[in-house]
Ligand SMILES: NC(=O)c1ccc[n+]([C@@H]2O[C@H](COP(=O)([O-])OP(=O)(O)OC[C@H]3O[C@@H](n4cnc5c(N)ncnc54)[C@H](O)[C@@H]3O)[C@@H](O)[C@H]2O)c1
Ligand SMILES: O=C(O)C(=O)C[C@@H](O)[C@H](O)[C@H](O)COP(=O)(O)O
Protein backbone atom coordinates (compact mmCIF):
# COMPACT_ATOMS: atom_id res chain seq x y z
CA UNK A 1 0.00 0.00 0.00
CA UNK A 2 2.94 2.34 0.11
CA UNK A 3 4.59 1.58 -3.23
CA UNK A 4 5.77 4.02 -5.41
CA UNK A 5 6.57 4.99 -8.83
CA UNK A 6 3.20 6.62 -9.34
CA UNK A 7 3.03 10.24 -10.59
CA UNK A 8 1.28 11.14 -7.33
CA UNK A 9 4.00 9.51 -5.18
CA UNK A 10 5.95 11.96 -3.07
CA UNK A 11 3.26 14.64 -3.21
CA UNK A 12 2.09 15.83 0.19
CA UNK A 13 -1.10 14.20 1.43
CA UNK A 14 -4.31 16.23 1.29
CA UNK A 15 -6.21 16.63 4.56
CA UNK A 16 -9.94 17.26 4.55
CA UNK A 17 -11.39 18.02 7.97
CA UNK A 18 -14.89 16.80 8.78
CA UNK A 19 -16.42 19.11 11.33
CA UNK A 20 -18.77 18.10 14.14
CA UNK A 21 -18.65 17.34 17.86
CA UNK A 22 -15.39 15.45 17.35
CA UNK A 23 -13.79 16.72 14.12
CA UNK A 24 -11.50 14.36 12.26
CA UNK A 25 -9.35 14.35 9.14
CA UNK A 26 -9.71 12.35 5.96
CA UNK A 27 -6.15 12.04 4.66
CA UNK A 28 -5.65 11.34 0.96
CA UNK A 29 -2.25 10.34 -0.38
CA UNK A 30 0.22 7.49 -0.59
CA UNK A 31 2.19 5.67 2.09
CA UNK A 32 -0.05 6.89 4.90
CA UNK A 33 0.09 3.99 7.32
CA UNK A 34 2.73 5.73 9.41
CA UNK A 35 -0.14 7.94 10.61
CA UNK A 36 -1.93 5.02 12.28
CA UNK A 37 -0.15 4.99 15.66
CA UNK A 38 -1.13 8.60 16.35
CA UNK A 39 -4.77 7.85 15.52
CA UNK A 40 -4.72 4.86 17.84
CA UNK A 41 -2.77 6.54 20.63
CA UNK A 42 -4.03 5.67 24.11
CA UNK A 43 -5.42 2.27 23.05
CA UNK A 44 -3.67 -0.82 24.39
CA UNK A 45 -5.61 -3.19 22.15
CA UNK A 46 -6.72 -2.87 18.55
CA UNK A 47 -9.23 -5.09 16.75
CA UNK A 48 -8.11 -5.09 13.11
CA UNK A 49 -11.05 -6.08 10.89
CA UNK A 50 -10.18 -7.04 7.31
CA UNK A 51 -11.71 -9.11 4.51
CA UNK A 52 -10.32 -12.47 3.43
CA UNK A 53 -8.94 -10.93 0.24
CA UNK A 54 -6.69 -8.62 2.26
CA UNK A 55 -5.18 -11.23 4.61
CA UNK A 56 -1.59 -10.29 3.81
CA UNK A 57 -2.31 -6.55 4.15
CA UNK A 58 -3.97 -7.25 7.50
CA UNK A 59 -0.91 -9.22 8.65
CA UNK A 60 1.47 -6.47 7.52
CA UNK A 61 -0.50 -3.74 9.32
CA UNK A 62 -0.69 -5.93 12.42
CA UNK A 63 3.09 -6.46 12.48
CA UNK A 64 3.67 -2.75 12.11
CA UNK A 65 1.36 -1.88 14.99
CA UNK A 66 2.78 -4.62 17.22
CA UNK A 67 6.20 -3.07 16.58
CA UNK A 68 4.72 0.20 17.88
CA UNK A 69 3.60 -1.47 21.13
CA UNK A 70 -0.08 -2.21 20.39
CA UNK A 71 -1.71 -5.56 21.09
CA UNK A 72 -3.47 -6.37 17.81
CA UNK A 73 -6.23 -8.94 17.42
CA UNK A 74 -7.20 -9.84 13.86
CA UNK A 75 -10.82 -10.41 12.82
CA UNK A 76 -10.90 -11.79 9.30
CA UNK A 77 -14.39 -11.47 7.79
CA UNK A 78 -15.93 -12.63 4.49
CA UNK A 79 -15.38 -10.60 1.32
CA UNK A 80 -18.06 -8.26 0.05
CA UNK A 81 -21.60 -7.87 1.32
CA UNK A 82 -21.48 -11.16 3.25
CA UNK A 83 -19.52 -9.31 5.92
CA UNK A 84 -22.48 -7.04 6.68
CA UNK A 85 -24.56 -9.50 8.71
CA UNK A 86 -25.65 -9.87 12.31
CA UNK A 87 -23.69 -13.14 12.45
CA UNK A 88 -20.40 -11.50 11.43
CA UNK A 89 -21.01 -8.58 13.83
CA UNK A 90 -21.64 -11.14 16.61
CA UNK A 91 -18.38 -12.90 15.69
CA UNK A 92 -16.54 -9.58 16.17
CA UNK A 93 -18.26 -8.94 19.52
CA UNK A 94 -17.17 -12.41 20.66
CA UNK A 95 -13.56 -11.68 19.73
CA UNK A 96 -13.72 -8.32 21.53
CA UNK A 97 -15.24 -9.94 24.63
CA UNK A 98 -12.78 -12.81 24.73
CA UNK A 99 -9.88 -10.37 24.34
CA UNK A 100 -11.15 -8.09 27.16
CA UNK A 101 -11.44 -4.91 25.06
CA UNK A 102 -12.24 -1.84 27.18
CA UNK A 103 -13.53 1.60 26.30
CA UNK A 104 -10.01 2.96 25.75
CA UNK A 105 -9.29 0.32 23.10
CA UNK A 106 -10.04 0.71 19.39
CA UNK A 107 -11.35 -0.91 16.22
CA UNK A 108 -9.41 -0.53 12.97
CA UNK A 109 -11.06 -1.30 9.63
CA UNK A 110 -8.86 -2.16 6.64
CA UNK A 111 -11.02 -2.96 3.63
CA UNK A 112 -13.79 -1.90 1.29
CA UNK A 113 -17.10 -0.33 2.21
CA UNK A 114 -18.55 -3.58 3.47
CA UNK A 115 -15.79 -3.86 6.06
CA UNK A 116 -15.80 -0.18 7.02
CA UNK A 117 -19.60 -0.35 7.51
CA UNK A 118 -19.35 -3.53 9.59
CA UNK A 119 -16.35 -2.44 11.68
CA UNK A 120 -17.92 0.97 12.26
CA UNK A 121 -21.09 -0.74 13.50
CA UNK A 122 -19.13 -3.09 15.76
CA UNK A 123 -17.25 -0.10 17.22
CA UNK A 124 -20.51 1.84 17.64
CA UNK A 125 -22.09 -0.98 19.61
CA UNK A 126 -19.19 -2.42 21.62
CA UNK A 127 -19.50 -1.09 25.20
CA UNK A 128 -21.92 1.45 23.60
CA UNK A 129 -19.20 2.99 21.49
CA UNK A 130 -15.43 2.79 21.13
CA UNK A 131 -13.03 4.51 18.77
CA UNK A 132 -12.92 3.40 15.14
CA UNK A 133 -10.21 4.28 12.61
CA UNK A 134 -10.98 3.67 8.94
CA UNK A 135 -8.43 2.60 6.33
CA UNK A 136 -10.53 2.22 3.16
CA UNK A 137 -8.95 0.10 0.43
CA UNK A 138 -11.50 0.50 -2.40
CA UNK A 139 -12.32 3.67 -4.30
CA UNK A 140 -15.90 3.51 -3.09
CA UNK A 141 -14.88 3.25 0.55
CA UNK A 142 -12.38 6.13 0.19
CA UNK A 143 -14.84 8.57 -1.34
CA UNK A 144 -17.92 7.50 0.56
CA UNK A 145 -18.30 4.56 2.95
CA UNK A 146 -15.40 5.28 5.31
CA UNK A 147 -16.28 8.98 5.63
CA UNK A 148 -19.20 10.36 7.57
CA UNK A 149 -19.91 7.84 10.30
CA UNK A 150 -22.85 6.00 8.75
CA UNK A 151 -22.34 2.39 9.85
CA UNK A 152 -24.54 -0.63 9.41
CA UNK A 153 -25.39 -4.18 8.46
CA UNK A 154 -28.13 -5.74 6.32
CA UNK A 155 -31.07 -7.91 7.34
CA UNK A 156 -33.04 -10.38 5.22
CA UNK A 157 -35.54 -7.59 4.51
CA UNK A 158 -33.15 -5.02 3.18
CA UNK A 159 -29.97 -3.06 2.95
CA UNK A 160 -28.42 -1.27 5.96
CA UNK A 161 -31.60 -1.69 7.99
CA UNK A 162 -29.64 -1.87 11.26
CA UNK A 163 -26.95 0.65 12.08
CA UNK A 164 -25.80 3.71 13.88
CA UNK A 165 -24.14 7.08 13.27
CA UNK A 166 -20.65 6.72 14.72
CA UNK A 167 -17.97 8.99 13.23
CA UNK A 168 -14.42 7.68 12.98
CA UNK A 169 -11.39 9.17 14.71
CA UNK A 170 -9.67 9.41 11.35
CA UNK A 171 -9.72 8.10 7.78
CA UNK A 172 -6.59 7.21 5.82
CA UNK A 173 -7.20 6.97 2.06
CA UNK A 174 -3.99 5.39 0.83
CA UNK A 175 -4.28 5.56 -2.95
CA UNK A 176 -1.68 2.81 -3.24
CA UNK A 177 -4.42 0.34 -2.26
CA UNK A 178 -6.13 1.01 -5.59
CA UNK A 179 -3.23 -0.60 -7.48
CA UNK A 180 -4.56 -4.07 -6.61
CA UNK A 181 -8.25 -3.26 -6.90
CA UNK A 182 -10.02 -5.13 -9.75
CA UNK A 183 -11.18 -2.79 -12.53
CA UNK A 184 -14.87 -3.54 -11.93
CA UNK A 185 -14.52 -2.47 -8.31
CA UNK A 186 -12.82 0.75 -9.36
CA UNK A 187 -15.70 1.42 -11.75
CA UNK A 188 -18.20 0.72 -8.98
CA UNK A 189 -16.55 3.40 -6.87
CA UNK A 190 -16.82 5.85 -9.74
CA UNK A 191 -20.62 5.68 -9.47
CA UNK A 192 -20.45 7.40 -6.05
CA UNK A 193 -17.90 9.91 -7.38
CA UNK A 194 -20.24 10.76 -10.26
CA UNK A 195 -23.15 10.99 -7.79
CA UNK A 196 -21.22 13.78 -6.03
CA UNK A 197 -20.77 15.42 -9.42
CA UNK A 198 -24.51 15.56 -10.06
CA UNK A 199 -25.53 16.72 -6.59
CA UNK A 200 -22.75 19.19 -5.82
CA UNK A 201 -19.63 19.46 -7.99
CA UNK A 202 -20.01 19.65 -11.76
CA UNK A 203 -16.22 19.75 -12.19
CA UNK A 204 -16.25 16.03 -11.33
CA UNK A 205 -18.44 15.37 -14.38
CA UNK A 206 -16.22 17.53 -16.57
CA UNK A 207 -13.08 15.65 -15.50
CA UNK A 208 -14.67 12.28 -16.34
CA UNK A 209 -16.02 13.60 -19.64
CA UNK A 210 -12.64 15.09 -20.61
CA UNK A 211 -10.61 11.89 -20.17
CA UNK A 212 -12.30 8.77 -18.89
CA UNK A 213 -9.08 6.75 -19.03
CA UNK A 214 -7.23 9.16 -16.76
CA UNK A 215 -10.27 9.31 -14.48
CA UNK A 216 -10.09 5.56 -13.95
CA UNK A 217 -6.31 5.14 -13.79
CA UNK A 218 -5.42 4.53 -10.13
CA UNK A 219 -2.02 6.15 -10.62
CA UNK A 220 -3.21 9.31 -12.33
CA UNK A 221 -3.46 12.74 -10.70
CA UNK A 222 -6.95 13.02 -12.23
CA UNK A 223 -8.22 10.16 -10.10
CA UNK A 224 -6.52 11.69 -7.05
CA UNK A 225 -8.36 14.96 -7.77
CA UNK A 226 -11.66 13.10 -8.17
CA UNK A 227 -11.16 11.38 -4.82
CA UNK A 228 -10.43 14.69 -3.14
CA UNK A 229 -13.43 16.40 -4.74
CA UNK A 230 -15.83 13.62 -3.76
CA UNK A 231 -14.47 13.52 -0.21
CA UNK A 232 -14.90 17.30 0.05
CA UNK A 233 -18.54 17.02 -1.02
CA UNK A 234 -19.21 14.31 1.52
CA UNK A 235 -17.26 16.05 4.31
CA UNK A 236 -19.18 19.30 3.76
CA UNK A 237 -22.55 17.55 3.92
CA UNK A 238 -21.95 15.26 6.90
CA UNK A 239 -20.18 18.08 8.75
CA UNK A 240 -23.46 19.96 8.62
CA UNK A 241 -25.93 17.11 9.10
CA UNK A 242 -24.40 14.00 10.63
CA UNK A 243 -27.69 12.28 11.46
CA UNK A 244 -29.49 12.90 8.18
CA UNK A 245 -32.14 15.24 9.44
CA UNK A 246 -32.26 16.95 6.05
CA UNK A 247 -29.25 17.93 3.94
CA UNK A 248 -27.49 14.55 4.25
CA UNK A 249 -30.27 12.91 2.25
CA UNK A 250 -28.66 14.30 -0.90
CA UNK A 251 -25.89 11.68 -0.51
CA UNK A 252 -28.64 9.14 -1.05
CA UNK A 253 -29.20 10.34 -4.64
CA UNK A 254 -29.95 7.25 -6.75
CA UNK A 255 -30.01 4.95 -3.73
CA UNK A 256 -33.76 4.29 -3.37
CA UNK A 257 -33.76 2.26 -6.57
CA UNK A 258 -30.15 1.04 -6.09
CA UNK A 259 -30.78 -0.60 -2.72
CA UNK A 260 -33.89 -2.28 -4.15
CA UNK A 261 -31.81 -3.72 -7.00
CA UNK A 262 -29.19 -4.98 -4.55
CA UNK A 263 -31.84 -6.77 -2.49
CA UNK A 264 -33.60 -8.24 -5.52
CA UNK A 265 -30.23 -9.42 -6.86
CA UNK A 266 -29.36 -10.92 -3.45
CA UNK A 267 -26.26 -8.73 -3.29
CA UNK A 268 -24.69 -10.28 -6.35
CA UNK A 269 -24.45 -6.77 -7.82
CA UNK A 270 -21.80 -4.43 -6.48
CA UNK A 271 -23.28 -1.46 -4.60
CA UNK A 272 -21.69 0.97 -7.07
CA UNK A 273 -23.17 -0.83 -10.07
CA UNK A 274 -26.61 -0.64 -8.48
CA UNK A 275 -26.05 3.06 -7.70
CA UNK A 276 -25.28 3.63 -11.38
CA UNK A 277 -28.63 2.21 -12.47
CA UNK A 278 -30.29 4.02 -9.57
CA UNK A 279 -28.91 7.35 -10.76
CA UNK A 280 -30.24 6.78 -14.27
CA UNK A 281 -33.61 5.73 -12.84
CA UNK A 282 -33.99 8.81 -10.68
CA UNK A 283 -32.85 11.10 -13.49
CA UNK A 284 -35.57 9.57 -15.65
CA UNK A 285 -38.09 10.02 -12.85
CA UNK A 286 -37.13 13.68 -12.46
CA UNK A 287 -37.33 14.23 -16.22
CA UNK A 288 -40.81 12.68 -16.34
CA UNK A 289 -41.89 14.75 -13.34
CA UNK A 290 -40.83 17.89 -15.24
CA UNK A 291 -38.02 18.62 -12.81
CA UNK A 292 -34.92 17.89 -14.90
CA UNK A 293 -34.08 18.92 -18.46
CA UNK A 294 -33.56 16.32 -21.19
CA UNK A 295 -29.90 17.32 -21.49
CA UNK A 296 -29.15 16.96 -17.79
CA UNK A 297 -31.06 13.66 -17.59
CA UNK A 298 -29.24 12.24 -20.62
CA UNK A 299 -25.92 13.30 -19.11
CA UNK A 300 -26.43 10.76 -16.30
CA UNK A 301 -26.58 7.78 -18.67
CA UNK A 302 -23.82 9.15 -20.89
CA UNK A 303 -21.25 9.65 -18.11
CA UNK A 304 -22.02 6.38 -16.37
CA UNK A 305 -21.99 4.41 -19.63
CA UNK A 306 -18.61 5.90 -20.53
CA UNK A 307 -17.29 4.44 -17.28
CA UNK A 308 -18.53 0.98 -18.22
CA UNK A 309 -21.24 1.06 -15.55
CA UNK A 310 -24.73 -0.42 -16.07
CA UNK A 311 -27.50 2.00 -17.04
CA UNK A 312 -30.38 -0.44 -17.56
CA UNK A 313 -32.04 -3.14 -15.45
CA UNK A 314 -34.20 -6.15 -16.24
CA UNK A 315 -37.80 -5.24 -16.89
CA UNK A 316 -39.64 -7.98 -14.99
CA UNK A 317 -39.02 -7.12 -11.34
CA UNK A 318 -41.34 -4.17 -10.63
CA UNK A 319 -43.39 -5.61 -7.71
CA UNK A 320 -40.22 -6.73 -5.89
CA UNK A 321 -38.45 -3.41 -6.52
CA UNK A 322 -41.43 -1.38 -5.33
CA UNK A 323 -41.77 -3.47 -2.16
CA UNK A 324 -38.08 -2.95 -1.42
CA UNK A 325 -38.25 0.80 -2.12
CA UNK A 326 -41.00 1.13 0.49
CA UNK A 327 -38.41 0.17 3.12
CA UNK A 328 -36.07 2.98 2.08
CA UNK A 329 -35.01 5.05 5.09
CA UNK A 330 -36.19 8.25 3.45
CA UNK A 331 -39.79 6.96 3.34
CA UNK A 332 -42.18 8.41 5.90
CA UNK A 333 -45.06 6.04 6.57
CA UNK A 334 -46.46 5.13 3.18
CA UNK A 335 -44.94 8.24 1.58
CA UNK A 336 -42.08 7.39 -0.76
CA UNK A 337 -39.47 10.14 -0.96
CA UNK A 338 -36.73 10.52 -3.59
CA UNK A 339 -33.76 12.81 -3.89
CA UNK A 340 -33.98 14.29 -7.39
CA UNK A 341 -31.99 16.98 -9.14
CA UNK A 342 -33.62 20.10 -10.59
CA UNK A 343 -30.37 20.72 -12.43
CA UNK A 344 -26.71 19.88 -11.96
CA UNK A 345 -25.77 20.71 -8.37
CA UNK A 346 -29.39 21.46 -7.46
CA UNK A 347 -30.68 18.53 -5.39
CA UNK A 348 -34.28 18.57 -4.18
CA UNK A 349 -36.93 16.09 -3.07
CA UNK A 350 -39.78 14.38 -4.89
CA UNK A 351 -42.37 13.23 -2.37
CA UNK A 352 -45.15 10.74 -2.98
CA UNK A 353 -44.85 10.56 -6.77
CA UNK A 354 -47.72 9.03 -8.71
CA UNK A 355 -47.14 5.22 -8.77
CA UNK A 356 -47.70 5.33 -12.56
CA UNK A 357 -44.76 7.72 -12.89
CA UNK A 358 -42.54 5.46 -10.82
CA UNK A 359 -43.37 2.54 -13.07
CA UNK A 360 -42.99 4.57 -16.25
CA UNK A 361 -39.46 5.58 -15.23
CA UNK A 362 -38.72 1.91 -14.62
CA UNK A 363 -40.00 1.01 -18.08
CA UNK A 364 -37.72 3.67 -19.55
CA UNK A 365 -34.56 2.15 -18.04
CA UNK A 366 -35.61 -1.48 -18.52
CA UNK A 367 -33.63 -3.79 -20.74
CA UNK A 368 -35.77 -6.36 -22.55
N1 LIG B 1 -21.53 4.04 5.16
C1 LIG B 1 -21.65 4.72 4.04
O1 LIG B 1 -21.79 5.94 4.04
C2 LIG B 1 -21.55 3.99 2.75
C3 LIG B 1 -21.40 4.71 1.57
C4 LIG B 1 -21.31 4.02 0.37
C5 LIG B 1 -21.32 2.63 0.37
N2 LIG B 1 -21.45 1.96 1.54
C6 LIG B 1 -21.41 0.49 1.56
O2 LIG B 1 -20.15 0.06 1.03
C7 LIG B 1 -20.29 -1.25 0.50
C8 LIG B 1 -19.62 -1.36 -0.85
O3 LIG B 1 -18.26 -1.10 -0.69
P1 LIG B 1 -17.18 -1.53 -1.78
O4 LIG B 1 -17.62 -1.16 -3.12
O5 LIG B 1 -15.90 -1.06 -1.26
O6 LIG B 1 -17.26 -3.12 -1.78
P2 LIG B 1 -16.64 -4.24 -0.84
O7 LIG B 1 -16.30 -3.76 0.50
O8 LIG B 1 -17.58 -5.38 -0.96
O9 LIG B 1 -15.27 -4.57 -1.60
C9 LIG B 1 -15.29 -5.12 -2.88
C10 LIG B 1 -14.30 -6.29 -3.00
O10 LIG B 1 -12.98 -5.81 -3.08
C11 LIG B 1 -12.12 -6.49 -2.17
N3 LIG B 1 -11.06 -5.53 -1.88
C12 LIG B 1 -11.11 -4.48 -1.04
N4 LIG B 1 -10.01 -3.74 -1.16
C13 LIG B 1 -9.23 -4.33 -2.09
C14 LIG B 1 -7.97 -4.00 -2.67
N5 LIG B 1 -7.31 -2.91 -2.33
N6 LIG B 1 -7.46 -4.84 -3.61
C15 LIG B 1 -8.17 -5.94 -4.00
N7 LIG B 1 -9.37 -6.28 -3.51
C16 LIG B 1 -9.90 -5.48 -2.56
C17 LIG B 1 -13.06 -6.86 -1.05
O11 LIG B 1 -12.57 -7.90 -0.25
C18 LIG B 1 -14.32 -7.24 -1.81
O12 LIG B 1 -14.26 -8.56 -2.27
C19 LIG B 1 -21.78 -1.53 0.43
O13 LIG B 1 -22.14 -2.40 1.46
C20 LIG B 1 -22.40 -0.16 0.63
O14 LIG B 1 -23.67 -0.25 1.21
C21 LIG B 1 -21.56 2.61 2.71
O1 LIG C 1 -23.55 8.84 3.64
C1 LIG C 1 -24.73 8.83 3.32
O2 LIG C 1 -25.60 9.40 3.98
C2 LIG C 1 -25.17 8.12 2.11
O3 LIG C 1 -26.35 8.01 1.85
C3 LIG C 1 -24.10 7.57 1.22
C4 LIG C 1 -24.54 6.37 0.39
O4 LIG C 1 -23.65 6.32 -0.72
C5 LIG C 1 -24.38 5.04 1.13
O5 LIG C 1 -24.59 3.99 0.22
C6 LIG C 1 -25.20 4.84 2.39
O6 LIG C 1 -24.76 3.70 3.07
C7 LIG C 1 -26.67 4.66 2.13
O7 LIG C 1 -27.32 4.83 3.32
P1 LIG C 1 -28.79 4.34 3.68
O8 LIG C 1 -29.14 5.21 4.82
O9 LIG C 1 -29.67 4.58 2.48
O10 LIG C 1 -28.70 2.92 4.01
Ligand SMILES: [Zn+2]
Pocket residue numbers: 144192255271275
Ligand atom coordinates in the same frame (compact mmCIF):
# COMPACT_ATOMS: atom_id res chain seq x y z
ZN1 LIG D 1 -23.84 4.45 -1.75
